[in-house]
Every structure is written in structure tokens, then in C-alpha cells.
Amino acid sequence: MLFYYANSGHKVGLERVRRGAALLNILESQGVETQLLVNDFRAGLAARDLGVKEYVTVETVQDIDAIADAGNSIIIDSPEDDHGRLVKYCADFKNVWRFEHDSSDRSVHGEILFKSDCLADDCVDSLIVDEIFFDQKIKEERVLFFLGDADYNKNILNNKTFFQEFDMELLLGSYFFVKYENDLEKLFTTLHEPEDYVYLVTKSSTIVTSSSQTAFEAKLSGAKVIYLNIDNETIYPVSLLEKHNIDIVNGFDIEALKMYLKQDYIKKENKIKLFDTQKITSAL
Known part of the structure; x- marks a missing residue:
């Protein structure tokens, strides 16, 4: 099982939920069992409108392991301070991915980063748009x-x-x-x-x-x-x-x-591609 935690709420909005829904919809179509974790019911309802079938609400990023079991895989899409919880997650879960906080962010405990400028095999592209x-x-x-x-x-x-x-x-x-x-x-x-x-x-x-x-x-x-x-x-x-x-x-x-x-709108070649899940599915 792959769990995707998307930070949401009345101060941060739903951007991470939209990105998470886009990825989970692609993975679901490929037969991957997934679960979306959000911080409130309103985010969950929005996710359903975007095609996600089920969601579970948790308090913060520190509560992912209240839902996910050891041996599962998790994706963390949140700017929250995990207060050291990431160490435990990397020890308990099969795979841990998280989205970079900024361009200077680095993997700390062996987790794999989603990066906006990913050009190597040890990261994943962070730009994800629903098909x-x-x-x-x-x-x-x-x-x-x-x-x-x-x-x-x-x-x-x-x-x-x-x-x-x-x-x-x-x-x-x-x-x-x-x-x-x-x-x-x-x-x-x-x-x-x-x-x-x-x-x-x-x-x-x-x-x-x-x-x-x-x-x-x-x-x-x-x-x-x-x-x-x-x-x-x-x-x-x-x-x-x-x-x-x-x-x-x-x-x-x-x-x-x-x-x-x-200004007149001149359409240029679209550089945005459908997200390639290979780096994720091959690790599950």
C-alpha cells in the first residue's frame, strides 16, 4: 500500500491535494493500491471531485504512522516540521518519498526527494498534473x-x-x-x-x-x-x-x-508531460 500525505487547510489551501490526486489517479489506473491522507474533510471532498475514491483525515505529518503500517510506502507532500518523525518513518516504512521544501533541500535520512529540477536517478520530478x-x-x-x-x-x-x-x-x-x-x-x-x-x-x-x-x-x-x-x-x-x-x-x-x-496569446509547444511513475512503481 502506498500512502500520500497532502498538507491541507484554511491557511495552506489545496494545492498539495490537487497534486496528490493527480499522482494517485495515475497510479490507481496502473493497479497500485493507494490511500490519500489529508488534514480535514473539506480537502477530502475536493479530492473526491478530482477522482480520488477514498481519503483519511489525520492531524499532522506526525500522524502518518497512525494509519500506515510498517512495511508500507509513503509520500510526504508538506512543509510542516516533522519534529524528528522522519527518522522513524525511514526506519519503519519500505519507501519514503517527500517533496523538497526549496532548491537547497537535501535528503537527510535516506528518503527520496521529489524535485523541480530532477535530472538524476536519485530523485523524482515534482511537477505532476492530472491527465x-x-x-x-x-x-x-x-x-x-x-x-x-x-x-x-x-x-x-x-x-x-x-x-x-x-x-x-x-x-x-x-x-x-x-x-x-x-x-x-x-x-x-x-x-x-x-x-x-x-x-x-x-x-x-x-x-x-x-x-x-x-x-x-x-x-x-x-x-x-x-x-x-x-x-x-x-x-x-x-x-x-x-x-x-x-x-x-x-x-x-x-x-x-x-x-x-x-498581449496576443501565442501558443508555444507544451513541455508538460504526463507524470512517469516508473521510479515509484519499480520500488513498491
């Missing part, structure tokens, strides 16, 4: 904005002068506060529910987002993508986004976003 985004659909003309699944610090409201400059539609995040929508509807032409995520990402002509996972999904779907690089934790480095011809706007820069929105 549903490989099927490009006819686009509907809209500029869709998706900050991410969480806006705990109310970045949108705190930068309302920025959003008032544009006619964008908003895809709400799964963790947005209940009464938040009343304020947001004054800044966007339309508000879309989180359940419409896959439809809107695959069908929208232009997508502005501060979620790096969404940026890659939208790019693969054939949309014009602009990544809003704000002060938040991202699961992929900006350099990887640039490598895949995704335009970058640093901060809430009105003029920069206007410039990119006005």
Missing part, C-alpha cells in the same frame, strides 16, 4: 481570477484597488470565509463556486492565478496563463513557471497585468 487537463477544450472567453483555495489574510480585499481596475470573474476558494463573498462580489463581474474548478480551468481562455499548481493545469489546458507572484507559499519555484512560458506579475502590479492581458 484530465491534457485534453484541451474549446475555450469560453473570460478572464478568470483564482487566488487559491484559501485567502486567510484577505489578500483580495486588502488590494481591492488592484481588482477594481479589471473586469475579471472570480473562482472562489474552498476555504473562503462564509461572509467573504458579499465583499468580493463588488470587485468581480461574476463569482463561481469552488465545485466548478475543473470546468473553469479547462474552459477559460485566460486565467490569472497565484496558485502554481493551477497555473500549470491551466497552461496544459491551453489557456493564456498569468501567474500573480505574491507573498505566499508556493509548491513550485517561479523559475519553473517561467521555464514553461507562464507570464509572471510580481505583486499586485496593475500596469504589468494590463500589459500581459493586452
Whole structure:
């Protein structure tokens, strides 16, 4: 059994859950028995919408062995401090993979790293996008904005002068506060529910987002993508986004976003490939 732990919640959103669902869907299609571990039921419901059949909630990264048995394999997709638990995991489990925290991260106890610049046999590529985004659909003309699944610090409201400059539609995040929508509807032409995520990402002509996972999904779907690089934790480095011809706007820069929105979109060769599971399946 392979367990995938994806850190989730109202402060960190669902990026790791989306990445985990993408990988587990591929592995399930290959006959690998898997189990997704998340931190809350909302993340589990989102994972089901993305094709994951079952999930289990755990408190933190330190609780993986409350579910997984010795001899199983685990993947850790989390920036949390494991408080030394990783030592035990590497001793008890058959395989331990974890996603790098940044480019300077190194394996400490023999675990194998998922890396954004993996060029060797002792690591795994961290860029994983679900195959549903490989099927490009006819686009509907809209500029869709998706900050991410969480806006705990109310970045949108705190930068309302920025959003008032544009006619964008908003895809709400799964963790947005209940009464938040009343304020947001004054800044966007339309508000879309989180359940419409896959439809809107695959069908929208232009997508502005501060979620790096969404940026890659939208790019693969054939949309014009602009990544809003704000002060938040991202699961992929900006350099990887640039490598895949995704335009970058640093901060809430009105003029920069206007410039990119006005530019004609020229489709370039897609460099994103369906994730190769060989390094994982061969070790199970």
C-alpha cells in the first residue's frame, strides 16, 4: 500500500491535494493500491471531485504512522516540521518519498526527494498534473481570477484597488470565509463556486492565478496563463513557471497585468508531460 500525505487547510489551501490526486489517479489506473491522507474533510471532498475514491483525515505529518503500517510506502507532500518523525518513518516504512521544501533541500535520512529540477536517478520530478487537463477544450472567453483555495489574510480585499481596475470573474476558494463573498462580489463581474474548478480551468481562455499548481493545469489546458507572484507559499519555484512560458506579475502590479492581458496569446509547444511513475512503481 502506498500512502500520500497532502498538507491541507484554511491557511495552506489545496494545492498539495490537487497534486496528490493527480499522482494517485495515475497510479490507481496502473493497479497500485493507494490511500490519500489529508488534514480535514473539506480537502477530502475536493479530492473526491478530482477522482480520488477514498481519503483519511489525520492531524499532522506526525500522524502518518497512525494509519500506515510498517512495511508500507509513503509520500510526504508538506512543509510542516516533522519534529524528528522522519527518522522513524525511514526506519519503519519500505519507501519514503517527500517533496523538497526549496532548491537547497537535501535528503537527510535516506528518503527520496521529489524535485523541480530532477535530472538524476536519485530523485523524482515534482511537477505532476492530472491527465484530465491534457485534453484541451474549446475555450469560453473570460478572464478568470483564482487566488487559491484559501485567502486567510484577505489578500483580495486588502488590494481591492488592484481588482477594481479589471473586469475579471472570480473562482472562489474552498476555504473562503462564509461572509467573504458579499465583499468580493463588488470587485468581480461574476463569482463561481469552488465545485466548478475543473470546468473553469479547462474552459477559460485566460486565467490569472497565484496558485502554481493551477497555473500549470491551466497552461496544459491551453489557456493564456498569468501567474500573480505574491507573498505566499508556493509548491513550485517561479523559475519553473517561467521555464514553461507562464507570464509572471510580481505583486499586485496593475500596469504589468494590463500589459500581459493586452498581449496576443501565442501558443508555444507544451513541455508538460504526463507524470512517469516508473521510479515509484519499480520500488513498491
